[in-house]
Amino acid sequence: xxxxxxxxxxxxxxxxxxxxxxxxxxxxxxxxxxxxxxxxxxxxxxxxxxxxxxxxxxxxxxxxxxxxxxxxxxxxxxxxxxxxxxxxxxxxxxxxxxxxxxxxxxxxxxxxxxxxxxxxxxxxxxxxxxxxxxxxxxxxxxxxxxxxxxxxxxxxxxxxxxxxxxxxxxxxxxxxxxxxxxxxxxxxxxxxxxxxxxxxxxxxxxxxxxxxxxxxxxxxxxxxxxxxxxxxxxxxxxxxxxxxxxxxxxxxxxxxxxxxxxxxxxxxxxxxxxxxxxxxxxxxxxxxxxxxxxxxxxxxxxxxxxxxxxxxxxxxxxxxxxxxxxxxxxxxxxxxxxxxxxxxxxxxxxxxxxxxxxxxxxxxxxxxxxxxxxxxxxxxxxxxxxxxxxxxxxxxxxxxxxxxxxxxxxxxxxxxxxxxxxxxxxxxxxxxxxxxxxxxxxxxxxxxxxxxxxxxxxxxxxxxxxxxxxxxxxxxxxxxxxxxxxxxxxxxxxxxxxxxxxxxxxxxxxxxxxxxxxxxxxxxxxxxxxxxxxxxxxxxxxxxxxxxxxxxxxxxxxxxxxxxxxxxxxxxxxxxxxxxxxxxxxxxxxxxxxxxxxxxxxxxxxxxxxxxxxxxxxxxxxxxxxxxxxxxxxxxxxxxxxxxxxxxxxxxxxxxxxxxxxxxxxxxxxxxxxxxxxxxxxxxxxxxxxxxxxxxxxxxxxxxxxxxxxxxxxxxxxxxxxxxxxxxxxxxxxxxxxxxxxxxxxxxxxxxxxxxxxxxxxxxxxxxxxxxxxxxxxxxxxxxxxxxxxxxxxxxxxxxxxxxxxxxxxxxxxxxxxxxxxxxxxxxxxxxxxxxxxxxxxxxxxxxxxxxxxxxxxxxxxxxxxxxxxxxxxxxxxxxxxxxxxxxxxxxxxxxxxxxxxxxxxxxxxxxxxxxxxxxxxxxxxxxxxxxxxxxxxxx
Numbered sequence: 050x051x052x053x054x055x056x057x058x059x060x061x062x063x064x065x066x067x068x069x070x071x072x073x074x075x076x077x078x079x080x081x082x083x084x085x086x087x088x089x090x091x092x093x094x095x096x097x098x099x100x101x102x103x104x105x106x107x108x109x110x111x112x113x114x115x116x117x118x119x120x121x122x123x124x125x126x127x128x129x130x131x132x133x134x135x136x137x138x139x140x141x142x143x144x145x146x147x148x149x150x151x152x153x154x155x156x157x158x159x160x161x162x163x164x165x166x167x168x169x170x171x172x173x174x175x176x177x178x179x180x181x182x183x184x185x186x187x188x189x190x191x192x193x194x195x196x197x198x199x200x201x202x203x204x205x206x207x208x209x210x211x212x213x214x215x216x217x218x219x220x221x222x223x224x225x226x227x228x229x230x231x232x233x234x235x236x237x238x239x240x241x242x243x244x245x246x247x248x249x250x251x252x253x254x255x256x257x258x259x260x261x262x263x264x265x266x267x268x269x270x271x272x273x274x275x276x277x278x279x280x281x282x283x284x285x286x287x288x289x290x291x292x293x294x295x296x297x298x299x300x301x302x303x304x305x306x307x308x309x310x311x312x313x314x315x316x317x318x319x320x321x322x323x324x325x326x327x328x329x330x331x332x333x334x335x336x337x338x339x340x341x342x343x344x345x346x347x348x349x350x351x352x353x354x355x356x357x358x359x360x361x362x363x364x365x366x367x368x369x370x371x372x373x374x375x376x377x378x379x380x381x382x383x384x385x386x387x388x389x390x391x392x393x394x395x396x397x398x399x400x401x402x403x404x405x406x407x408x409x410x411x412x413x414x415x416x417x418x419x420x421x422x423x424x425x426x427x428x429x430x431x432x433x434x435x436x437x438x439x440x441x442x443x444x445x446x447x448x449x450x451x452x453x454x455x456x457x458x459x460x461x462x463x464x465x466x467x468x469x470x471x472x473x474x475x476x477x478x479x480x481x482x483x484x485x486x487x488x489x490x491x492x493x494x495x496x497x498x499x500x501x502x503x504x505x506x507x508x509x510x511x512x513x514x515x516x517x518x519x520x521x522x523x524x525x526x527x528x529x530x531x532x533x534x535x536x537x538x539x540x541x542x543x544x545x546x547x548x549x550x551x552x553x554x555x556x557x558x559x560x561x562x563x564x565x566x567x568x569x570x571x572x573x574x575x576x577x578x579x580x581x582x583x584x585x586x587x588x589x590x591x592x593x594x595x596x597x598x599x600x601x602x603x604x605x606x607x608x609x610x611x612x613x614x615x616x617x618x619x620x621x622x623x624x625x626x627x628x629x630x631x632x633x634x635x636x637x638x639x640x641x642x643x644x645x646x647x648x649x650x651x652x653x654x655x656x657x658x659x660x661x662x663x664x665x666x667x668x669x670x671x672x673x674x675x676x677x678x679x680x681x682x683x684x685x686x687x688x689x690x691x692x693x694x695x696x697x698x699x700x701x702x703x704x705x706x707x708x709x710x711x712x713x714x715x716x717x718x719x720x721x722x723x724x725x726x727x728x729x730x731x732x733x734x735x736x737x738x739x740x741x742x743x744x745x746x747x748x749x750x751x752x753x754x755x756x757x758x759x760x761x762x763x764x765x766x767x768x769x770x771x772x773x774x775x776x777x778x779x780x781x782x783x784x785x786x787x788x789x790x791x792x793x794x795x796x797x798x799x800x801x802x803x804x805x806x807x808x809x810x811x812x813x814x815x816x817x818x819x820x821x822x823x824x825x826x827x828x829x830x831x832x833x834x835x836x837x838x839x840x841x842x843x844x845x846x847x848x849x850x851x852x853x854x855x856x857x858x859x860x861x862x863x864x865x866x867x868x869x870x871x872x873x874x875x876x877x878x879x880x881x882x883x884x885x886x887x888x889x890x891x892x893x894x895x896x897x898x899x900x901x902x903x904x905x906x907x908x909x910x911x912x913x914x915x916x917x918x919x920x921x922x923x924x925x926x927x928x929x930x931x932x933x934x935x936x937x938x939x940x941x942x943x944x945x946x947x948x949x950x951x952x953x954x955x956x957x958x959x960x961x962x963x964x965x966x967x968x969x970x971x972x973x974x975x976x977x978x979x980x981x982x983x984x985x986x987x988x989x
Contacts, residue, residue, distance in 0.1 A: 078350075078351055079349055079350070080472070081348065081349060081350060081353065081472040081478070082474060084101075084473055084474055084475030085475065086102075086475060087099050087100065087463065087473075090291070092294075092298060092299050092301075093299070094274040094275065094298075094301050094302065094303060095274045096199075096275070096277055096279070096298050096299075096301055097277070097279075098278060098280075098291070098294050098298075099278065099281070099463045099466075100282075100287045100290050100291055100294075101281070101459055101463075102283075102284070102286075102287050103282050103283055103284070103454070103459060104284045105452075105455050105456060106284075106455070106921075106922045106925060107284055108181055108183040108284050108921065109179060109180070109182055109456065110179070110180060110181075110191065110281060110283025110284060110285050110456070111178070111179040111280075111281075111282050111456045111457055111460050112177070112178045112180070112191050112192070112194075112195050112280070112281055113175060113178075113279070113280040113460050113463075113464055114195045114198050114199060114278075114279055114280075115173065115175050115277065115279075115280065115467050115468060116174045116175070116271070116272060116277050117172065117173060117276040117277075117310060117468060118131060118173065118174050118271040118272065118276055119169055119172040119173050119174055119249065120132065120171055120248065120249040120251070121172055121243060121313050121393075122267075122271055122310070123247060123267070126263055127259070127264075127267050128246070128247065128251045128252050128255045129216070129249070129250060129251010129252055129255050130255065130259060130263065130264050131169050131174060131267065132169040132174075132216070132249045132250060133209075133212065133216055133256065133259075133264065134202070134264060134267060134272075135167045135169045135176075136212050136215065136216055137202055137204055137208065137212060137264070138167070138198050138202050139165075140208040140211075140212055141202065141204075142194070142198065142201050142203060143197050143203065144194075145194065145197065147208065148846075148850060150197075154180070154194075155842070155911040155915065156907070156910060156911055157180060157181065157914060157918075158181060158914035158917060158918030158919070159179070159918075160915055161845070164178070164179050165177075169249045171244055171249065172393050173468050175464065176195070176198050177460075178191055178194060179283075182283050182285050189293065192290075192293050192297055193297070195279055199279075199301055200273075200274075200301050202272075204261065204265050206261040209261055211850065212853070213256055213853065215849055215850075215853050215855075215856055216256055216856075217253065217257070218853075218856040218881070219250070219857075220250050220256070221810075221856075221880075221881065222812070222856055224810040224811075225330060225707070225708075225808070225810055226329075226331040226705075226706070229328055230326040230327075230328050230331065233324070233326045234324045234326055234513070237322050237324045237511075238339060238509045238511060239392075240315050240316055240317075240322075242313070242314070242315045242316060269304060270304060273301070273302070273304060273307070274301040274302070274303060275303055276310060279294060279298065280464060281294075282459045282460050312394075313394075314393070314395075315392055315394055317341055317342075317343065317395075317507050318507075320506075320507070321507070321510075322508075322509040322510070323509070323510045323528065323529075324510075324512070325513075325514070325522050326511075326512070326513050327513070327514045327515060327516045328513075328516060329515065329516035329705065329809075330809065331513060331515045332515065332703060332705050332706050332709070333403050333404075333514075333515070333699065333701075333702060334512070334513070334514040334515065334518055335401070335402070335404075335512070335514070336401070336402050336404065336409060336413045337400070337509075337511045338399070338400045338401075338417065338508065338509075338532075339397050339399050339510075340397065340398040340399075340503060340504060340508045340509075341391065341395050341396075341507040341508075341509070342395065342396045342397065342502060342507070343395070343396070344391075344394050345359075345396055346470060346471070347471050347472050348470055348472050349472070350482060352472070354482075357440070357487075357490065358490055358494050358495060358498060359388050361433065361436045361440060361490070362428075362495050362498045362499070363387045363388060364436045365428050365432045365436050366385075366387065366419075366423060367387065368638070369419050369543065370386060370416070371638075374695065375635060375687070375688055376691050377687045377690035377694075378690065378691065378694055379695055380408070380411050380414075380415035381402045381403060381405070381408075381411075381415055381416060382404060382405060382412075383403045384401065384403070384415065384416040384419075385400075385401060385416075386400040386419065386420050388498070388502060393469075398502040398503060400416050400417055400420045401416065402416040404698075405694075405701075406518065406698065406701045406702070407518070407521060409512070409514075409521075409522070409523065410531055413532075414532075417531075417535045418540070420499075420503055421503075421535055421536050421538075421540065422543060423496075423499045423503075423543075424499045424500060424503045425540060426540070426542040426543065427495065427496030427499065428492055428495055428496060428543075429543065431545045431547065432543075432545050433492045433495060435642040435643070436642070437490070438642055438643035439642045440483070441484070442643055442644070442645055442664075444480050445480070446594055446645050446664050447476050447480075448480045449593050449594040449664075450593050450595070451477065452593070453592050453593050454476075510525070510528055515702045515705055517702070547636060547640075548636045548639075551631060552629070552630050552632060552673055552674075553673060553677055554631050554681055555681070557676055557778075557779025557780070559774050559775040559778055559779050560578045560579040560580045560777075560778025560779055560780075561578065561774055562576050562577070562578060562579075562778075563577055563578065564576070564577035565577075568944065570945055571587070571945065572587060573586060573587045573944075574586045576770070576773065578777060578778040579778060580754060580778055580781075580782035581755070581756075581782050581784055582753050582754065582756050582757075582758065582777050582778065582780060582782070583758070584757075584758045584759075584760065584773055585759045585934055586760050586761075586769070587930055587934065588761075588762070588763070588764050588765065589761060589762060589763065589927055591763075591925050591926060591927050592763055593763055594664050594665050594763060595664070595665070595762045595763055595927055596662060596663050596664075596665060596668050596760065596762035596764050597661070597662040597760070597761055597762055597928065597931050598648075598659070598660065598661045598662065598671065598675070598758060598759070599658065599660045599661075599758070599759050599935050600658060600660075600756050600757065601657070601658040601659075601756065601935065602656065602657055602658075602753075602755040602756040602757070602787075603655060603656055603755065603788040603789045603939075604655075604755075604787050604788065604789055605657055605749075606618050606620075606652055606653070606654050606725070607654050607655055607789045607790040608789065608790055611724055614724060614725050614736075615733055615734075615736040615737050616736070616738050616741040616745060617652065617745050618652070618725075619737050619742060620742040620743070620746040621651055622692070623684075623737070623739055623746070624678075624682040624683075624684075624743060625650060626685055626688035626689055626692055627683030627684050627685035627688060628683045628685065629681055629682065629683065630681040630683075633685065641670070644663075644670045645663055645666075646661070646662070646663035646664070646668075646671040646674065647661055647663070647671070648660070648671060648674035648675055648678055650750075652745075652746070654725070654792070655789040655867070655868070657750060659675055659678060661674065661675065665762075665763050668764060668769060668772060672772050672773070672776035672777065673776060675776060675777065676776040676777075676779065678750070679780050680750075680780070682743065682746055682747070684739060684740070684743050693737065696729070696734050697735075700729060700730060700734075701731070707805075707807040707808030707980060708814075710805060710807045711805050711814060711978070711980040712728070714803065714978065715978050716728055718796075718797070718803060719976070720794055720795075720796070721794070721795075721796070721797055723792075723794045725792065725794065751781060752781065752782055752783040752785050752787070753777070753781060753782050754782035754783065754785070755785075755787055758777060759931055759934045759938070761927045761930045761934075762927050791868035792868075793869075795869065795871055796818070796820040796873070796974065796976060797974075798973075798974050799973070800972070800974075801975070801976045802977040803976075803978055803979075804978075804980075805978070805979070805980050805981070806981050806982070806983050806985060806986035807980065807982075807983060808980070808982045808983060809982060809983060809984075810982060811882055812879060812880075812881070812882070812982065813881070813885050813979060813980055813981050814877070814879050814979070815876075815877065815880070815888065815889055815977075815978070816875060816976075816977075816979075817875065817876040817892060817975070817976075817977055818873065818874070818875045818976040818977075818978070819872075819873075819874040819971075819972070819974065819975055819976075820872065820873050820874070820974050820976070821872060821973070821974045822869070822871055822872075823865075823870045823872040823969075824870070825864065825866045825870040827942075827946045827949065827950075827953055828953040830864055831953045831956075831957060832956075832957060832961055832965040833862050833874070833965060833969065834862060834916075835909065835961075835962055835965075836862070836899070836962050836965050836966055836969075836970075837860050837861065837862040837874070838911075838912040838916075839899070839905075839908040839912055839962060840860050840876070840895065840896065841858070841860040843898075844876065844878075844892060844895055845857075845858060848878060848888055848891055848892065852887075852888070852891060854881070854884050854887070854888045855878040856879070858876065858892070859877045859878065860875070860876050861874070861875045861877070862874045862875070866940040874969060874970065876892050876896075878892075882981055896966065899963060899966045899970075900963065900966045900967045902963070903958075903962055903963035904959050904962050905959070909957060909958065909959055912957070913954060916954065917954070920950065933947065
């Protein structure tokens with residue numbers, strides 16, 4: 050060993066302890082590793098991939114193609130073409146010309162819009178495709194579609210011209226007060242940056258007139274492998290998928306003369322802005338104070354800790370603002386504050402408020418006051434402790450579900466990892482980090498946040514209001530004076546008031562199980578308790594840590610006279626305002642902070658119901674809440690007065706909005722103006738008597754003997770049974786047999802046509818509704834659903850693809866069995882007013898074709914593929930089983946009818962759909978409702 054080399058070794062040895070120490074100190078600055086369950090790689094051309102095996106749902110895989118390409122990259126001549134290109138990717142690719150792609154996927158059971166979809170925003174364009182994975186050819190087909198989208202869209206000029214109308218109709222749907230005001234204030238709050246002029250929807254002049262080469266140029270420049278990633282999560286073989294990706298995507302080419310992918314930002318120059326905008330169709334006065342900050346990335350352990358601190362801050366601040374509304378005369382309709390990501394380069398602290406008419410000063414001061422109070426005095430130790438417990442509870446819930454987590458959630462995490470570098474270490478590592486960080490996060494850490502983010506620089510004040518409020522709106526100087534006045538007030542620190550009492554004022558006297566029945570076909574167990582309550586139990590392994598519950602009994606508001614109807618309709622809401630048992634509603638929220646359990650109550654027209662859920666360990670808390678909602682509701686007059694005042698104020702300018710006026714008209718027509726089914730108004734809330742509401746509530750829940758509860762999820766029947774006997778078996782019962790009343794409210798017979806003239810934009814809405822009596826059966830429901838789907842396919846093809854007249858036509862259907870068997874079948878779409886009559890005629894023509902010739906067999910096959918694939922995943926869902934069991938029990942249907950589903954589906958043919966169309970779409974009971982702009986009224 051020579052001397053020089055020996056000296057080098059000694060020198061390095063001397064540095065080792067120091068180096069290790071420095072590394073230890075900087076551990077929190079290292080980027081968090083990606084979840085080890087993900088296979089990731091980058092091809093020589095720069096194309097990135099992420100692959101994960103996941104079996105929720107079974108036999109499904111989700112593909113996402115992510116492009117770091119959005120509207121921010123457009124030139125002036127390309128404004129709107131990033132989004133237009135997204136549309137064109139569905140209108141023809143190398144292996145799927147024209148609309149063959151959608152056709153191919155629909156035959157495989159994939160729904161266009163619901164499953165197959167995409168989005169474009171400022172900085173990214175993302176395509177999503179969930180498909181079945183139990184057939185290798187479908188998986189390979191999915192990969193080929195992703196490959197085609199990456200660089201092989203055909204971009205046929207003829208298809209471009211057809212798609213112009215579709216994109217313009219999508220743009221038309223967004224027109225209204227919100228868009229008009231946004232066009233004014235967006236450049237201001239975005240500091241006149243490039244973002245202000247690159248809204249993804251684009252501009253009419255470009256969309257109407259761009260040349261095909263302009264779109265192709267954008268595609269060539271930006272759809273390139275070094276800006277793209279494929280994310281694959283699902284029930285697949287990771288090795289095989291990786292091999293296929295390398296084979297299919299390895300030949301993608303980057304441009305020879307590559308344009309730099311500039312990362313744009315909104316510059317922060319310390320300037321403050323003020324802007325006030327009004328519109329005659331705006332419904333409420335809204336104010337927002339936005340304080341901008343550079344975006345805080347989440348990449349390292351230190352970033353993750355900061356993210357937790359901000360989350361805790363938002364949680365506690367939200368509770369503070371919610372508490373302000375619990376006053377007899379709240380200072381605002383709604384208000385809040387939080388730290389959120391604003392754009393690619395910005396975070397923002399936002400204090401926002403929707404105020405009562407003429408009370409902007411009062412409302413804005415109130416919302417700013419809580420921000421100032423937090424900045425001056427911070428949060429309390431008890432608030433932080435509660436927020437920590439809640440945060441950990443939610444994370445623990447996710448940890449227990451890690452092997453039952455849906456693929457879509459994983460895809461979302463890896464998408465942000467690729468697009469923004471947001472850490473995705475996996476739930477196990479996140480839980481470990483959180484547990485460690487919670488030990489060191491102090492109230493001082495939280496309070497330092499507000500001191501840092503609430504500043505007087507880079508602050509924008511935005512006010513939007515109805516035109517009628519314009520005269521009374523303040524200028525910038527006045528608003529800044531208001532804020533200064535609040536900051537000078539002698540504020541007092543927040544007092545965190547909690548209760549040490551138990552939830553229940555009285556413990557229940559347990560009942561007993563008097564009958565136990567098992568159903569080996571659908572794997573349910575039904576308990577009949579000594580007080581008459583029936584409990585249908587379906588334990589599952591679909592989730593590891595989820596229990597959901599629904600309880601119902603017939604009766605509802607139908608049993609009350611017109612004089613009591615508003616008190617009855619809002620009885621459950623009024624009761625919920627007061628809290629339960631020993632707790633006010635505020636104390637109850639705090640009490641449940643460390644629990645994953647909740648219960649809600651509803652009194653509908655025909656039923657009084659309860660719905661709830663919990664983590665497995667909190668099942669007893671959920672059942673306690675059920676018991677308390679039955680037996681220990683509270684009246685809080687202050688909360689009631691606040692509720693009434695806020696709602697009346699929110700309704701003051703409701704009729705400004707054309708869409709609201711149109712919806713109200715539809716409700717009035719369909720229900721023949723019956724007072725039981727009117728839209729809410731100030732007069733509605735004047736008719737509510739709080740004492741009568743509470744009396745009605747107690748009447749509805751005084752007798753549990755008529756109640757049936759359905760519980761599904763991860764529980765053991767033997768362990769849950771004693772709790773059921775205690776809390777459900779202990780409910781009061783009078784064994785009074787009761788049912789709902791048939792009110793005989795239904796749409797009018799005959800042909801009704803009504804046009805509403807409202808709004809200034811050149812946009813219309815058409816609703817075509819067929820109604821009548823229904824021959825209720827499982828088979829008849831499937832046939833009507835098939836009619837809906839094949840008509841949806843045809844209207845999309847004709848109204849959207851062929852005529853370019855609409856963005857998204859909607860076909861809907863619903864049926865009821867009790868109190869009368871009836872159906873409602875509807876077609877709706879938005880469009881250019883000048884095309885209303887033509888498009889209605891086209892829609893009716895498609896209906897006539899089905900009635901005359903039946904649908905195409907291919908469309909029937911698409912329907913069957915779709916519902917069969919959907920049913921496969923439904924049968925592994927707790928929520929689906931809960932809904933199925935509740936609906937079947939309410940309708941007194943055979944619970945085993947599910948086993949006849951495939952048989953009834955096999956009976957769906959073009960001829961059967963033709964027959965059902967003639968039966969239910971005869972046009973004898975037909976309602977046509979059209980919304981037209983006000984200017985059209987002059988020419989009628």
